[in-house]
Amino acid sequence: MSTWPDTRILDLLGIQLPIIQAPMAGATGPAMVIAASAAGALGSMPAAALSLEQLRAALTTIRQGSTRPLNVNFFCHQPPPADAERDRQWKNLLEPYYRELGADFDAPTPVSNRAPFNIGACEVVEEFRPEVVSFHFGLPEKSLLDRVKATGAKVLSTATTVEEAIWLEQRGCDAIIAMGYEAGGHRGMFLTEDLSSQIGTLALVPQIVDAVSVPVIAAGGIADARGIVAAFALGASAVQIGTAYLFTPEAKVTPSHHHALRNTQASDTALTNLFTGRPARGIINRVMRELGPINLSAPAFPLSGGALMPLKAKDEAGFSNLWSGQALRLCKDLSTYEFTRTLAVQALEQLKRT
Template sequence: MSQWSDTRILDLLGIQLPIIQGPLAGATTSAMVIAVARAGGLGSLPCAMLTPEQIRQEVQAIRQATSAPLNLNFFCHQMPAPDAERAARWKAALEPYYRELGADFDAPTPVSSRAPFDLVSCELVEELRPEIVSFHFGLPEPALLARVKATGAKVLSSASTVDEAIWLEQHGCDAIIAMGYEAGGHRPIFLSDDLNTQVGTMALVPQIVDAVQVPVIAAGGIGDARGIVAAFALGASAVQLGTAYLFTPEAKVSAAHHRALRTAKDSQTALTNLFTGRPARGIVNRVMREIGPISPLAPAFPLAGGALMPLRAKDEADFANLWAGQALRLGLELPAFELTRTLAEQALAKLNRS
């Protein structure tokens, strides 16, 4: 499959197909990464919820199975200062659910965490030497980013606006993921916290393509070959798919999440800050409906999820994050290798007919 009209991402990242498996924190397994890599796409290992030793073990498993390029993905948030008063107000808002489900309201609140990219993460990149390092919520501090680039790794990050894309290019990104409003999981928003700034994929991609010189990867609302063709028509050099890979047997999702992915309608996702403190798109469930998907009470990222953990243990469907994008109804029940190859073959056939 070398007939792609735009090969900039293929050449830059050393992959065969312009398909990037989105780094789905908590759901991506080494088996998924391996399958996508073997198919010719770019496998991405999300590292924010893994310990350094777990990252080493996953990378070792991947390297033993394939010599294809590997993407390690990290978050670039700043950990918030403790705010006991805000945490107490948030837990108090959830107290009726504790009483209803028989959870111990007076027990210490569990800690919900996502690790930001730091010196330890940087040293891990220097040790493991992935071919690609991608970031969410901007980029790490310049000194750490310089060390990452010194390893020879290509650097990617996600933009939700043209301003963010320009900033990323100016600060050293080799390619930019243009993530539209439709995408599942956390918004990459980092220059503002105003959700009114968020733009849909069809409008965002061509404007970012026009604004930067580096290759652009389209993400958000792309679930089949038609979406890939549309992304290329808008000027993207590749696509990143997340929700599509949640339907693969390699995805590590709960029974509740599995069921919701296969039954929810296209209109049943929303941006919410309830589960982590930062806006992310997921399938609407009870707690989102009753509290409202966005609440000022939710503690800052990544702390909001702690108070929900005891409720999640009692009822996952109603109190867990069920991340998914708006194209979830396009999901195909295929293994990750077959999904990657099928999407590429179908997209290439459509592109070559046009």
């Protein structure tokens, strides 16, 4: 394709298009990663919801199906200390739903977990040597980060504030993902828990661009060519797109999630901590409406989802996380490959006219 106005990310990551397919835990599998990579974008495999054996199997499939650069994404949270009293209060709050739906309230509560980056995960990186390793919720401890960088991988991480971006650059990130308030899924915030600190993509990207020397990747509210053009105008070198890829046949979404994405207004999303204990943007459903999207009773990340699992099994639409960003009404039903290529062609055409 024709030359993009800023090729720093293309040169840094060895990709053809300044587009990163977002690593969406649960919804992204090898098929999406391979298709996005084939189209020239950076395919991204999420690891947080996978065991090490599952991750190895996924990466083996991807390496067999693609020779293009690969991004593997990890969470960097610290597992919370046990808090039996908070867990009990949370389940008690949900008891009326258990009774209504016929779920067994007295059965042991299922475990909801997300694996943080650790020695085992680092060994998988050393084994498969992905060209890019990205992190959410900050960065791992220095010894592990040094081992990742020693493989030759370029390191990306998410910033939701200027302060986080500066922190990431100072600790060796090769590029910063500037995640605006509009983005779906978990907020990447890690220096603060104050949601009032979170700002939109339009304001966040240029401030981070001005504050750091490494390339910046815009994320949040970008689902069509206009969003890419705007990101370049703000000083970004690339975009990361998530919600739009949930509309592709390669996305592993439940029937309820599939229906909600196509029948929900853009105003019907909210940040919620109910499903994991950490703020994440999703489509408003019954439990979010009735308990409030942010509820201080929810156990710390990633534990709150356990007590919701029996309810989700009875009423998936009302009690499961339906992650989505605010740009969902811009999304189209296209294959991952077709969407990525169409997006790039249209963006270049618009850039020529600017």
